[in-house]
Amino acid sequence: MRNNSLEQKFNKYIIAVSIVIPVVVAILFKIKLKNFGIDVAPLSFLPPIYATTNGLTAVLLVAAVVAIKNGNRKWHQYFMTTAIALSLAFLVMYVAYHMTSDSTVFGDSNHNGLLEESEKVSIGSLRIVYILILITHIILSIAIIPMVLITYVRAIGQDFVAHKKISKITFPIWLYVAVTGVIVYLMIAPYYSY
Template identity: 70%
Template sequence: MEDNSIEKKYNKFIIAVSIIIPVVVAILFGVKLKDFGYNVEPLSMLPPVYATINGITAVVLIAAVMAIKNGKRLLHERLMTFAIALSVAFLVMYVAYHMTADSTKFGDLNHDGILDAVESAKVGSLRLVYFVILITHILLSIAIIPLVLISYVRALGQQFDRHKKIAKITFPIWLYVAVTGVVVFLMISPYYAN
């Protein structure tokens, strides 16, 4: 029978983090620093930075899988740790941006915060495509948190058979989240107010 003690040791932490992160992000997403009297300029330089971080994360994830398939365990471990660090950096920047800027409406060409009939007609069904990608990106970004943590803990505990089983689920979901993060940015960026 396999020793699951390291996983059991971290189970409460994994559950707590998997709940706390989405809840805190949801709360902070609704907090605007200007509402508390802070005269803070929107951090408009962050979306392209965190979109780039998503792109780099996707490349790092692919490189990490290639490394382990080529028997380079230490390189794989370092790349996966780097991918986690990139995801944390993304999250911090994403929250910081949304605490300083109003939400952008897809299709709002004149940047007035209102999607009128003319603007809506111009984007047409592309708006639906955008929301499908955005919603799946958000839902899977929540689901990926425990999967990454469990995968990482199993690797730390050298439970490589169990790590490999969950990593086969974790990898495509994390890759999807990273890639769609870039796609969402590219689709919404024309509507950012400068």
Template identity: 70%
Template sequence: MEDHSLEKKYNKFIVAVSIIIPVVVAILFGIKLKDFGINVEPLSFLPPIYATTNGITAIVLVWAVIAVKNGKLKLHERLMTFAIALSVAFLVMYVAYHMTSDSTKFGGEGIIRYVYFFILLTHILLSIAIIPLVLITYVRALAQRFDRHKKIAKITFPLWLYVAVTGVVVYLMISPYYVY
């Protein structure tokens, strides 16, 4: 009988993090530091940085898949850890920006408006769904349950890649409407 203790050990952590992150982000998204008398300059320089972070994440994810397909397992592991770190960095910058700056309204009209909101909505929903998927996939690799890791990675990879790429697309579509 195989030992599944590492996976079981992290299950509660994965569930907690998968709930806490979206809830905290939603709460912080609605908090403006200026409303609490904290005078902080808007971090208006962050959107192109966190969009670039998303783009780099997409490249790292593809590179990691190429690495594992070529049998470079240590490189794959390092790249996946780096992709997680990039996603965390994105999240911190995204929240910091929205806590110091007013939200930018998309100014496009017609069909492009519907395209933008479709991409934005799917990006947001999948960015929430990807949290447990990434964590489960990562823990299965740590537990050396590579059969189970590979099965879920086939779902996690395209969704995470979609979130990373659409993060860049959303930024490019809304960037003409930023007020600096």
């Protein structure tokens, strides 16, 4: 039985959060604390931590599917709630890193912040692969926000038919975002200047 009133109650919040998060992240991504006279050491230790958070999210998503297929709703709920919490933790760490650190350029082996011609030649078409993975990761990470929230609201509203229907779309996209988050980190990690 569909709990339309609960879903309608949360719709305005889902829309607001789905717009506010990407906008705020985009704004904060451009803000560097040092430009405001705030002397904070770069949080260069965060990328491997938030990449691990993405990896754990992917594992939890798969574990949640296994749990529900085995009829274990309690563990499914636990895994999914933890996956949402890890995704939020990732977001906070990602923004904190970028507010305290300069962006890393893929292929910048001499760490001068520029991709020189010799570096372009050195990485070749791998840069195109990296950019394609990164772009799809970013676009889908924005698209997944309302999908996760709608899926979650349908579950807490005990509308399991609608929950199952949307989760078949939400799951592979969220899994892709989590896995490509790890791949992006592994590809760019050699170019971080610690």
